[in-house]
Amino acid sequence: MAFVKVLLLAGLALILAGHPATAQETPLETTAHRAAVVYAGPGDSYRQLAVLRPGNAVQIIERNSVGNWLHVRQEDRNGFVKLDGWVMIGYLNIPAALRLSRLAANTELADADPSAVNSRSLAALYAAPVISPISEAMRGVYALGQQLGNHSDVVTKVGDSLTFNPMYLEPMSDPRYELGPYDYLEDALRYFGPSTAGGSAAARMALATYVIFDPMWADKTLCRPGESPLDCEYRRKRPGVAFILFGPNDARHTTREKYTEQMGKIVTETLNRGIIPVLSTFSVHPDDPYWWQAIELNLGLLDVAAEYDVPLINLWAAARPLPDYGLDRDKVHMKNSGFTYLKFSTGHESWYGTSLRNLLSLKMLDEIYHSIILEADA
Amino acid sequence: MRTGLLLILLALLLAACAGGDSGAGDPAEAVERYLQAKIAGDADGVRALLCSAKEADLDMEAGSFAAVEARLEDVDCQRDSDTDVVRCQGKIVATYGTEDLDFPLSAYRVVLEGGVWKWCGEAG
Numbered sequence: 349m350a351f352v353k354v355l356l357l358a359g360l361a362l363i364l365a366g367h368p369a370t371a372q373e374t375p376l377e378t379t380a381h382r383a384a385v386v387y388a389g390p391g392d393s394y395r396q397l398a399v400l401r402p403g404n405a406v407q408i409i410e411r412n413s414v415g416n417w418l419h420v421r422q423e424d425r426n427g428f429v430k431l432d433g434w435v436m437i438g439y440l441n442i443p444a445a446l447r448l449s450r451l452a453a454n455t456e457l458a459d460a461d462p463s464a465v466n467s468r469s470l471a472a473l474y475a476a477p478v479i480s481p482i483s484e485a486m487r488g489v490y491a492l493g494q495q496l497g498n499h500s501d502v503v504t505k506v507g508d509s510l511t512f513n514p515m516y517l518e519p520m521s522d523p524r525y526e527l528g529p530y531d532y533l534e535d536a537l538r539y540f541g542p543s544t545a546g547g548s549a550a551a552r553m554a555l556a557t558y559v560i561f562d563p564m565w566a567d568k569t570l571c572r573p574g575e576s577p578l579d580c581e582y583r584r585k586r587p588g589v590a591f592i593l594f595g596p597n598d599a600r601h602t603t604r605e606k607y608t609e610q611m612g613k614i615v616t617e618t619l620n621r622g623i624i625p626v627l628s629t630f631s632v633h634p635d636d637p638y639w640w641q642a643i644e645l646n647l648g649l650l651d652v653a654a655e656y657d658v659p660l661i662n663l664w665a666a667a668r669p670l671p672d673y674g675l676d677r678d679k680v681h682m683k684n685s686g687f688t689y690l691k692f693s694t695g696h697e698s699w700y701g702t703s704l705r706n707l708l709s710l711k712m713l714d715e716i717y718h719s720i721i722l723e724a725d726a
Numbered sequence: 727m728r729t730g731l732l733l734i735l736l737a738l739l740l741a742a743c744a745g746g747d748s749g750a751g752d753p754a755e756a757v758e759r760y761l762q763a764k765i766a767g768d769a770d771g772v773r774a775l776l777c778s779a780k781e782a783d784l785d786m787e788a789g790s791f792a793a794v795e796a797r798l799e800d801v802d803c804q805r806d807s808d809t810d811v812v813r814c815q816g817k818i819v820a821t822y823g824t825e826d827l828d829f830p831l832s833a834y835r836v837v838l839e840g841g842v843w844k845w846c847g848e849a850g
Contacts, residue, residue, distance in 0.1 A: 509822075554794050554822040558786045563848050564764075564818075565790070568830060574848040597793040606785075678823070 375407040376443045378420075384439035385669075386431060390417035391460040392669035393474050397433040406431065408446065413455060414479060414711050415448040415530055416666075416697050416704070436669060438698020442529055449532035460665055469643050473629070473664060476650050479711055480660040482719045486624050490720050493588055493622025500588040500721050502543040503713065504581055506560065506614070507593040509553040510630065515684040515702045517591065517709060521545035528693030530707070536714035537690070539721075543587070550581035550590075556597040557610030578614065582621050589716060590618055591709055593628040593663075595649070596680055599642040608648040615656045624720075626712050627653050629664035631701060633672065633679035659716070661708045667701055674701025753836040754803040756843035757812045761831070764788070765796035765818055777837045777846035794820035794827070801831065811849045812836050 380400045387394040390412035400406065406420035418440065422431035460474035494500065505511045519525075520541040527533055549570045550560060559565045561576045571580035582590075592614060598607050611627070618625040629649055632642035646664050653660035667674035667682075676683040682701030685691065690710075696703035756775055763771025769788040776787060801816035814831035821827075833849040 553825065553827060554820060556789075556793050558789045558792075561783075562786055562790045564829060568832060573832065573850045601789070601792045 375409060375421075376446055377405050377407055378440050378443050378446075379403050379405050380435070380439050381441050382439060384435045386420070386433035386435055388433055389457050389461055390419075390434045390454070391458075391474075391665065393460040393462065393465050393665075394434070395461070395464060398431055400431065400435060400439070406435075408443075408451065410452045410454045411448055412457070412459065413453050414708065415451075415453075415532075416707060419454060436695075436698040437529070438695025440695070442693070442695060446529040447531045448529045459662070469640075469647060473643065473646055473650070473662075476629070476653075476660060476662045476665065478662045478666045479708065479715065480653065480662075482659055482715050483657040485657040486659065486716070487720055487724065489619055489622055489624050490588065490724060491622075493624075494724075496586075496622045498586045498588050498622050499543070501539050502585050502587040503540045503589040503591070504543075504550065504585050504587040505548045505591045505593075506550040506578060506581065506618075507591075508551075508555040508595075508597050510596060510682055511591070511593050512547070512551040512553055512555075513681070513684070513702065514547065515688070516682075516705060517544045518547065519544075519687070519689050519706065520710065522689035525690040526693040527690065530692050530710075533710050533714050536710060536717045539717055540589070540713050543585075548581050549584060550577045552577065554597060555594070557594045557602065557607060557614065560594070560614060578617060582618075582623065587623055588721075589624045589626060589713065591626045591628065591661075591712075592618070593630055595630040595642060595645045596632075599632075599638040599645050602645075604641075604644040604648040607645045608652050611649060611652045612655070615652060615658060619656065619658070624659065624716060625656075626659045626661060626709070626716075628661040628705075631664055631667040631673045631675055631682065633675050636679055659712060661705075661712055663705055663708060666708060667704055669698075670701060670704060671699060674704055676701075751843060753805050753843040754812050754814075757803045757814060757834050757836060757845055758798075758801055760845035761798060761801070761814075761818070765791045765798065765820075767792050775842075775845050777839060777844040779837075780845075780847055791818075791820060794822045796820040803831075805836075806833075810836055810846075813849075 380402050382402055384400040385396050386398045386400050388397055406422045409419040409421050411418050416437050417434050418437055419434050424430050459478045462471035462475040465471040465474055505517050521544045549567050560578045563574050563576050566575055566577045566580050615625050627649055629646040632639055674682050684702045685696040685700040697707045760775040764787055772788045796818055799817050799819050803812050803814040805812050811833050813833045816831050818829040819826050835846040835849045836843050837846045
């Protein structure tokens, strides 16, 4: 009996000893490299608690699911908590030892606190998670794609100049990547990254939801006569996943009803081909004369994602705390970091819209890879 | 009297043989007018020159260049002998912000509907 007890205790000790392998053993310390607003949660709609001054040391407690927000805490000599809140990672000196795969992810706190937002439209937009869960329906889409001969490791992009931008998605094909603390994204990057090289026939400047079906907008050097940009890209690449973003051009001449109808057609066309469509809201500057129309289209997009049960990146909400909402000087296009490869080692995702979009897209690919592709292969 | 009647009949026959589309105008010209209506976002013009098989695409065709300022450059369309294909040279130039986007013209199918030549998509 005593022997059994010893065995049980030894087993328990092994389990406990093994557990820290997936969690950071002792909280890492860091400092802010510039004044950082500390929020009550991982998003700018949460209450602002304090400002973390440069040089003040804090402990890193946990992260949000993506890892671009960190929960930090500061205690005085007596162990009293002086500061306890969330900061965007790009404001911190990122410790070389920080590995997000080993830092606990807080999945209880939402990405936003819509109750603190005094506009019903904006609150509704904030309420959508930055990375939506992958629905069961997408397993069926993946299975259909496999039957149709799609390539599960091929990803493409569909959209206007924000998406045509070679700094979006395509840097994932560059082997010089620096994931920095985002080590947990490496598997997805290795799996999908090479397929992102070379752009997309379905991403072009000035494209809008109508135009994506118009053969006249297709690249005649790549596409067949009568073939729309969307058909052309899907035929050429037979992708497993397509990132789709429309809106900035549509906002200038399309109603919410027309936009959602067209987005519905694009999603239907994508699903019918066994391709998982990943929709994305878009960032808009409050100075934009089409601000409210853009908000309306983004809300319409949430409806489309819900109706078809497809993945959605809430880029609008995620980009809100970035300088100029992640936008460039023209207040329409997302700002690039200037690096042609993925570089998340220095917090660019907290400063540049395109870096943030790349990070969120890679995070979504990671979700698809683990929850659909690996499970199906198993 | 009989000779005169024969001459009239012969003239009518010749007119008929000159082609069923004699009153329909030039198909190449119809394509050029269609392209002009399309880039201008002229929904009525597009509707008038769009074949019935493409009616469902009317909104798309008329709204295709709504986000840009577009113009036709060096357009020259010619019908391929007696086929239903009109081949165009030249391009559409669309200005988006500070950038010009080129859309080289290609070959288009035309159909005669209600005595009018209509544009009916790209020719394969």
